[in-house]
Amino acid sequence: MLSYDWDSSPANRSKQPMFYGYLPDKASDRAVCFLSMTAFTFAHSLMQTCSCSLLAAMNMNWLLYYLGLDMLLYFMYKIAKNDFFYFINKKGLVRFFIAILHRTVTKTLANFTLFLQIRHPHEVGGLAFLFSIPYTIAGSFISIYLYSTYDGGEVELDVGTLQILLGSLCTLWFISGVTFLAFIDKTLIHTFYNADNTSEFKRKFVLHHLNNTSNPDDGKKIASLALKDHPDVYSGWADELLKPWTLKNWGRWDEEQPSWFNETWVEGVPNEYVPFKWREKYMKTGRV
Known part of the structure; x- marks a missing residue:
């Protein structure tokens, strides 16, 4: 089964x-x-x-x-x-x-x-x-x-x-x-019997993995998957969880280049979630 x-x-x-x-x-x-x-x-x-x-x-x-x-x-x-x-x-x-x-x-x-x-x-x-x-x-x-x-x-x-x-x-x-x-x-x-919709569940999913202390790198990788979803899924809580996370860590990701930080993922990230100083570098992916 x-x-x-x-x-x-x-x-x-x-x-x-x-x-x-x-x-x-x-x-x-x-x-x-x-x-x-x-x-x-x-x-x-x-x-x-x-x-x-x-x-x-x-x-x-x-x-x-x-x-x-x-x-x-x-x-x-x-x-x-x-x-x-x-x-x-x-x-x-x-x-x-x-x-x-x-x-x-x-x-x-x-x-x-x-x-x-x-x-x-x-x-x-x-x-x-x-x-x-x-x-x-x-x-x-x-x-x-x-x-x-x-x-x-x-x-x-x-x-x-x-x-x-x-x-x-x-x-x-x-x-x-x-x-x-x-x-x-x-x-x-x-x-x-839970009545959570997709957005509510995904918020709990992201919150859990962002707070993953046992394997923080893996937790961040999994949490990054949320930004591959349709924006309607995360727009209601992104300013609370996702935006501060990307603004704080973008420079480190640019330096370390984790496996999930690729062109496909970057293209799915809304402009306002990227620190302004990094936007010009990523214009090649269609970012303005």
Whole structure:
């Protein structure tokens, strides 16, 4: 499972400790988490598949309403959180179409697979990810009820069997979900319901790495990645964190030439973040 692999990755845990690292270090506890993740993602996927299948069998429009309402609520939530556009540094219609495509794909993945990585603030986000769980469970019960009362054709599946199936899946989901929460690192439980948008998360990311005392050079390198994002991501807090950092250290970077201080990175830095005395030297990169 990708979620398991990514959370176990030492590189991810070092780069984003505020998100990765919920899996325990003890092998037996980690195995329990892996089995729990497999169980509740299986239950969630099957419930969603059953709901969609029953709605489509009765009336395809009902399926479209069910999926469309969920997507509409999600888009409204992202817009309200000022988090609709993706963080990559693109402009105009390209940025708009990337946002539409990416948000649709990631929300669909969350709905049908409960892929834990999707709860990242760059993607669906913790709160919207959490909402997909009761929405799917409620949709399962509603679809079975509609199927049992549908008079548009002969009911071909036994409603009692469907109810037993749904009840079993809900029980499996609840038991495996509670087990999973009991074994993971409690300091990261908030990532499963956190409402941070991309900008809020990136601020915490930068602040953590700028204050990295164990390996300050590596921390500065990672923090520099923020300036590769679209300016909308960091404009709200850049004067607090990024601008003082670049103004203070630009001369040292020019002398030491760290690996990340290259032409591509420099071109992405706003003019006002560069000390005036250094701007003429970097005009070759398009700076004025």
